[in-house]
Each structure stands twice: as C-alpha cells, then as structure tokens.
Amino acid sequence: MKLSLIVPCYNEAENVELFQEETIKAFQGCGYSFEIIYVDDGSADATLHNLRKLHAGGKCPVKVISFSRNFGKEAGLYAGLQYASGDYISLIDADLQQRPEIVREMVQFLDENPDYDVVAAYQDRRNEGKVLSFFKKSFYRIINKMSHVTLQPEASDFRTFRKSVRDSILTLGEYHRFSKGIFAWVGYKTHFIPYTACQRAFGTTKWSFKKLMNYAIEGIIGFSTAPLRLATFLGSISGIAAVLYLIAVVLQKLFWGIDVPGYATIIVLILFFGSVQLFCIGIIGEYVGRIFEQSKNRPIYIAKEILLPPDET
Numbered sequence: 001m002k003l004s005l006i007v008p009c010y011n012e013a014e015n016v017e018l019f020q021e022e023t024i025k026a027f028q029g030c031g032y033s034f035e036i037i038y039v040d041d042g043s044a045d046a047t048l049h050n051l052r053k054l055h056a057g058g059k060c061p062v063k064v065i066s067f068s069r070n071f072g073k074e075a076g077l078y079a080g081l082q083y084a085s086g087d088y089i090s091l092i093d094a095d096l097q098q099r100p101e102i103v104r105e106m107v108q109f110l111d112e113n114p115d116y117d118v119v120a121a122y123q124d125r126r127n128e129g130k131v132l133s134f135f136k137k138s139f140y141r142i143i144n145k146m147s148h149v150t151l152q153p154e155a156s157d158f159r160t161f162r163k164s165v166r167d168s169i170l171t172l173g174e175y176h177r178f179s180k181g182i183f184a185w186v187g188y189k190t191h192f193i194p195y196t197a198c199q200r201a202f203g204t205t206k207w208s209f210k211k212l213m214n215y216a217i218e219g220i221i222g223f224s225t226a227p228l229r230l231a232t233f234l235g236s237i238s239g240i241a242a243v244l245y246l247i248a249v250v251l252q253k254l255f256w257g258i259d260v261p262g263y264a265t266i267i268v269l270i271l272f273f274g275s276v277q278l279f280c281i282g283i284i285g286e287y288v289g290r291i292f293e294q295s296k297n298r299p300i301y302i303a304k305e306i307l308l309p310p311d312e313t
Helices: 016-026 047-057 073-083 100-112 130-146 163-170 179-186 209-222 226-256 263-295
Strands: 003-009 034-040 062-067 088-091 118-125 155-162 190-196 303-307
Touching: 003 016, 003 073, 003 100, 016 034, 016 047, 016 100, 034 047, 034 073, 047 062, 047 303, 062 073, 073 088, 073 163, 088 100, 088 163, 100 118, 100 155, 100 190, 155 163, 155 179, 163 179, 226 263
Parallel strands: 003 034, 003 088, 034 062, 118 190
Antiparallel strands: 062 303, 088 155, 118 155
16 A cells, blocks of 8 residues: 555534545546545534545545544644555645545655655744634744754644654554654654645534634643743742842841831732742643643554455454
C-alpha cells in the first residue's frame, strides 16, 4: 500500500460520502494504491451508518474504526496511525476544507525529495475574526518562547509523512496529546506548503473558542515546564516584596513614629498574597492532574467496532 489517508470524523454524516468521491476522483490515474481510514469519534448522527456503507461499497479500500464514545480528534489520529499500512500517511479532515488533490501533491513531493520526511500545510489566508486571529498568533508566540520545540505558525494537522515518522509518533503513548507539538518533538525534515482552506461541504465547525483555548492549554502544559517556573518566580517576587514591606513598616515605626497601616493594608496584602498562592497552586494542579490521568494507564481510546478490508480481516 502506497498511501493511507486518516480521516477523523465527528458528526460528519453528510460529508463522508462526498469526501470519498472527491478522493477517488483526485487519485484517479495516480498509478499507486491508497486506502482511506475513517475514525468515527463517537458521532451522534448517521456518520457510522454511512461509513459502513462506504466500507461495503468496495470502491476503494476502506477501514472504519468506531469509538465507544467521543475521545477527541487527537485520539482519532492516534487510532488511525495504528491501523495505517501505507508507506506514506496523510492526515486530512472529512469536511473537504482540506482538498485531497493537495495530498497527491504532497506525495509527489516526497517521491521527488527523499531527504524530506514530512510535508505539512499551513493556511496562507484565514477567514476568521480579528479576535480569534489575535489569540492564535499570541498562542504561537507564547508556546514558541516557552517550549524547547518550535511550532510553525498557522500549521495544521493537514500533512503527509513517511512510515518512519508514524512509527516514531506511536512510541509516544501519552494520554493528553497535542499533535502539533508531537510532530515538532519527533523531528524529521519537514517541508511547509501554503494552502487556502475551502468552505465546508456541509455542517459547521466543531471547534468552539472554548475548545481552542483548552487545546492551547494542553499544548503549553504538554510541551513546556515554563508555567511551573513562573509559579516559582511569582512566589519569589512576592516573598521579596513582603520582606521589603516589613522593613519599611519597622523603620517607619521606629524612626519616624508613623503608625503602622491598619485594617485596609492587611486586607489588601492578604488578598494579594492569597491570589498569588492560588494562581501558583492552580498551575501546579494542572500538571499534577495530567500526571494523575497518565498514571491510571487508561487506553487513549476504546474501539467498539472495527471494519477492515476482506484481505486484512
């Protein structure tokens, strides 16, 4: 098998059939074999029903992995990587914002450039609000300063890579996954290409602002210990400030006879140092929580149904 296309799906019932038609059309006459691996991430609509039909249709090799519940896109990508048998693996969304024709160009680039292992796409133009754009740019600036790996701004999960990259990623069994950081961490020589996202064929995006914020926090905590150092820094600064203030109060009382400030000052200091302590405890709690989740050694996903081509079953 030359190419495996991994397609995570969550409530994409209207898109999966059209996606397969467009993919077959895009790779018509390519001269090599390919398969499509659909990962149903606990969809609540008819996505699984339509995927069963595509698997039975036999128009191209299709694998279907259906989760017992919604485990998230990162788990879907991990499951797809486990079942990919191609020499090249591509990650692509089912909504056709990322076109399969670009995947064919990625494969051609890897064939012609054996020194490269990954071709990753980034959006050159985004149709989104200024507020969301500001937060995304700020996220990349923050994480690239904090982390020991560098993330390409605007880069997405839309990429094609060699099997050796897949094997390296599968060795990372962490429960809380951040694929952009994982690709940067494993390394390999990467070529970035621009692309313009098309309009969704059907439906609406599953990424709300809240989910994007949670995803950003996962990335920062998963690939940087800088927040812990920030907690130490804040604790040190507040401690020094407290000592200096104590010295100032003692000097005022002993040499100038000024009364020590009373109720209002005490309340302000308690609130200030209390908030610093709670902030630092919150940062530590985020890391401890992830250690707790990882220590349970639970699987990244649970598959309730797996459909494979007849020759692999």
